[in-house]
Amino acid sequence: MDIQVLTYIIVGITFAIYIGIAVWAKAGTTDDFYVAGHHVPPLANGMATAADWMSAASFISMAGIISFMGRDGSMYLMGWTGGYVLLALLLAPYLRKFGQFTVPDFVGDRYYSNAARTVAVICALFISFTYVAGQMRGVGIVFSRFLEVDITTGVLIGMSIIFFYAVLGGMKGITYTQVAQYCVLIFAFMVPAIFISILMTGNPVPQLGFGSTLADGSEIYLLDKLNGLSSELGFGNYTDGRKSSIDMFCIVAALMAGTAGLPHVIVRFFTVPKVRDARISAGYALVLIAILYTTAPAVSSFARLNLINTVSGADYISTPDWFKNWEATDLIAWRDKNNDGKIQYMAGNAFEGKPDFADGRGASGERLLKNADGESANELYIDQDIIVLANPEIARLPNWVVALVVAGGLAAALSTAAGLLLVISTSIAHDLFKKMLLPNITDKQELMYARMAVAIAVLIAGYFGINPPGFVAQVVAFAFGLAASSFFPIILMGIFYKRMNKEGAISGMISGLVFTAAYIIYFKFINPGTDNAGHWWFGVSPEGAGTLGMILNFIVAYCVSKMTPPTPQTVQDMIEKIRIPRG
Amino acid sequence: MKDARGYWKENVSLVLKLLTFWFIVSYGMGILYVDYLDRFQFFGFPFGFWMAQQGSIYIFVALIFIYVFKMNKLDKKYDVEESDDHIPAEDLTKGGQ
Incomplete structure (x- = not known):
């Protein structure tokens, strides 16, 4: 069957499933809408967290980036999985015990201050909008290449699907749709990876395949062959690093702390019934994420080798169809x-x-x-973004595999976008209206505001999808840097250091935030010509600036808290309660 | 609950132990000493490369499951586990406002 018909069929089926789930999981109260009534089973929460977390960037871009970076690409692999260890051990159980709806809730209550809550709301909104813009770009790329509609129509289709289940079902609808989306995206990522691994090495497990010998009878290890070809073309060995250790160190630390501090990930742990469930569901989430994250580097090296073999020295006229199709989309x-x-x-x-x-x-x-x-x-x-999408075609896999990858890319982008839109709406309806501006509204009214906020957020995100800001890639570094330098230290000290008071927290959060933002804006926007190791402080690139901001946050917060009055007794009692599962 | 202070102390020391491993496998073996470890062959991989792109992730997963297992035991030991019916945790923060 024709590739486009197949794509329409497979994408159509997945979209029908998402809508069906939305109708089934309609939210009745704000509790349902914000945290799915705290009733999500741990394994389902693990799957939803994994889908929430793995975005268009993980599914579409990451393997491509690693494919061009070689060993240095490990910073994304370690950074985006190691953050779950921090989340599981240091934050998730305690935030679940605290039991409210949002991260600004925790910051506002723990630091007994609406100023702290406001700073937290602004950070949450900024981080989430940044991220949503990236997802929408992903949806646009996929639609325009594979469904041959223009990007505007593609984004509108995507937005109306999200609109439907996010406005209707809130967190409850989103959670169960994400469970389905996880299944779609992981299947879509693994099938071509397994096929290609068998074709190239004869080993059906991609994680082992890229450490095996080639299946062409030459008995050469795949990575040795790849190293040889890369060096020959002047790229250097694939398995060697090019970034300095200090820079790698800071980028990985910023990505890890940023992961643990991202509001749409943290809020997932508010949805399970108990503290014990929060712990185990972080474990399930990381297993489910690790399936994709350990496969991605294998896909990267397969794709790299295939790409070099296919294009290097080839006649343009006899290049395969995929080459000209991607040329037609400017990539x-x-x-x-x-x-x-x-x-x-x-x-x-x-x-x-x-x-x-x-x-x-x-x-x-x-x-x-x-x-x-x-x-x-x-x-x-x-363009690095095409590697995963083009890989099945480069390896000449059957058409239905290509169609499946399209559905997977859409599932990854839509699930993350929905989670982010919910954070945006909760920040506005709950943190801003209910907690600060209009404290007397009823649960019903708050639910209506939340639905309206999602609707507006969907429209704004749609606008970004159709007119993507040219700096999406740079802003993603921004989102992680800000989460690492603001939320992570503040929540961590809120749980583990009782003496931390509101003065310390607010000044720490602001100094971390301002420093990180200034560092990134200076090197990325004001003076991009100086964006190199010679000008960076301590040799840390803007991608790793979140780590410097985080250290500054800790130091400022500690010093200020020592010079100001201690935390009130009521708050100290609250911290004691958060630390213990029962009660 | 018998001893909140003792429970918290054991909790923190467990977390610190696990984070030490977390640090060694990622920052230590995956970044700082990766070039040194690359001299050793591990199946078809240079060992440092394998730690950075594969090994560290497997160990992260293991660390979380060890944490869950140990914490559940610790909860029992200090008698602070949750009962099986759902506790409305929203009530908890009322005192803090």
Whole structure:
């Protein structure tokens, strides 16, 4: 069957399932709407957390990024899984015992201050909107390439699905849809990975496959072969690192603490019935995430080897269909610098910046470019985001596998977007209206405000999907940096250090936040020319700035709290209660 | 509840022990000493590369399950486990406001 018909069928079936679940799981109270009535079984919560967490970035982009970074790509793998250890051991059980609806709830109550609550609300909103923009871009890419509708229509379809189940079911609808989305996305990620692993190494387990010998009878280890080819083309060994240890260290720390401090992940642990369930569901979540995260680096090396074999030195005219299809969507570009009709692929930029296509075709039929030539003799530009999506085609897998990957990418983007939209609506309806501006509204009215807030948030997110800000990639570093430098230290000290008072917490949060934001804005927006190791403080790149901000937060908070009055007795009693499961 | 202070102390020392392993496998073996470990072959992988892209993640999973197992035992020992009926934890913070 035709690839496009198959894609419509598989995506259609998954969307029908999501809508069916939404109708079944309608929310009746704010309790249902914000935290699914605290009734979600731990395994279901683990699956929902995994789907919530694994976004378009994890599903679509990560394996591609690692494929181009080699060993340094491990910073995403370790950073985004190691954060769950912090979450499980240091935060989740205690926040569940605290038992409210949101992270700003905890910050506001623990630090007996609406100022602290307000700072927390602003952070939560900023982090969530940043993230949603990225998901919408993912939905747009997938729709425009595979369903051949324009990006606007694609985003509108995606938004109306989310609109339906988020507005109707709130957290309850989102949780059970995410369970279904986890199943779809993990199946869609594993099937092509297993196929490719068998094709290339004969080993059906991708995690073992990329440490095995090639199936072509040469008895050479796959990674050795890849190292050889990469070095030959000037990229250096695939299994060697290029970033400095201090920079890797800080980026991983920022990603870990950021993961543990992200509001849409934390709120998932408010939905289970008990403290014991919060602990185990963090464990389930990490197992389910690890399935994808240990497969991704295998996919990266398979894809890298396949890509080099397929394109390096190939005639443009005889490249497979996928190559020209992606060129049509602007994500691949080729300039025949030496006019030999062959693709020269090696280290360095083929031309300056992102491809800027001109009208007309070159001698081999390739799309012409306006960009100035880069310094390298390299002729090929490949966007990292296409690796996972193109991988089944590169490996010539059957059409239904390609269709499945499309459905998986959409599941990953939609599940994360829904979780984020809920945080946004809760922050507005609960933290802002109920807790501060309109404390006398009834539960019914608050629920109505929450639904309205989701609806508006969906529209704003849709706008970002259709007109994506050009700086999405940079802003994601921002989201993690801010979560690491604001929420993580404040929640941690709130639980483990009773003496921490509101003065310490507020000044710590603000100094961490301002420092991190300033560092990132300076290097990414104001003075991008100086964004290199020579100018960074201590050799830490803006991606790792959250770690410096976090350390500053701890120091400032500690010093200020020592000079100001201690925490009131009522709050101290509350902390004692949070620390113990019973009661 | 018998001894809240003793329970908390054992809890914190367990968490610190587990975080030490967490630090060694990721920051230690996956970043700081990765080049040294890369000299050793582990099946088809350089060992440091394998720790950074695979091994550390498996150990993270194991650490959480060890934590869950030990904490459930600790809850029993100090008699602070939750009963099986659902406790409305919302009431808990009332005193703090």
